[in-house]
C-alpha cells in the first residue's frame with residue numbers, strides 16, 4: 686500500500702466507526718494527556734484496530750483517536766503522541782495528522798512541554814507558538830508529494846494562524862490567563878540540549894525548545910489546516926540555571942500548571 690492509500694483507508698475506516706464529524710483535533714503533550722477524559726460521549730479507537738496503521742513501538746504509548754464532544758463541538762483527541770527520537774520515521778509519526786486532514790479536520794491544536802530559552806520565562810510560563818525553527822534535521826514532507834493534500838513547496842509563513850492567535854491572546858487576557866507568545870525550536874532529542882546550543886538558539890531567535898510539534902504542524906499546514914500551538918515551559922533550558930535537567934521536573938511543572946493549561950485549551954476551543 687502507498688502512503689496515500691494507507692491514509693485514505695484509515696480515514697474511511699474511522700469515518701465508518703463514528704457518527705461525529707470533528708473539525709477540531711488536539712494533540713496533547715506531557716502532563717495534559719488526561720484532557721481526553723473531559724470529552725462527552727467519548728469513543729476511543731486504538732491505532733491497533735485500524736487496518737495497516739503503523740503501531741507505536743514504545744511501551745506506554747498505545748496510540749488512539751478519542752472522538753467526543755466539548756463545548757457542543759465535535760472534537761478528536763490524539764492520545765499517545767509519538768516522537769521522532771523513538772526511532773519512527775517523520776512520515777510515520779505524522780500519519781495520524783494526515784488521517785485527520787483526510788477526515789475533514791480543519792484546525793489542529795498542538796500542545797507540548799518545552800524548555801525556556803527566553804530569559805524572561807519561568808517554569809510554568811504558557812507560550813502560544815507564533816512560529817518555529819525546525820532544527821530537527823528532518824522533515825515529514827520529504828518524499829513523494831501527496832498532491833491530494835497540498836503542493837510540493839508549501840508556503841509556511843502563516844503556519845501558526847495569526848488570526849486565531851489574536852483571538853486567543855485577547856480571550857486569555859479576558860480570563861486572566863498569563864500567556865506569552867514566542868518561537869519554538871525543535872531538536873530531535875532525546876538528549877536535552879547543551880548550554881552552547883541553547884545560547885546559539887537564543888541568538889537565533891528561539892524562545893522555547895522541545896522535541897515535538899514541528900512535524901505535526903508542517904503536515905497540518907501542508908494539508909491546509911489551521912494550526913494552534915501552545916508550549917508549557919516546564920524548565921529553563923540547559924545552562925540557564927545551575928541545575929541538572931531532569932524529566933521529573935518536566936512532569937512536576939506540567940502537573941502544577943495542569944488546571945491553568947486545561948483552562949487555556951478550553952478557551953482556545955471557544956475561539957474556534
Ligand code: HPA
Pocket residue numbers: 798799800801877878894895896919920921922923930935
Ligand atoms: N529541552 C527539550 N525538550 C524539552 C525540554 C528542554 O529543556 N523541557 C521539556 N521538553
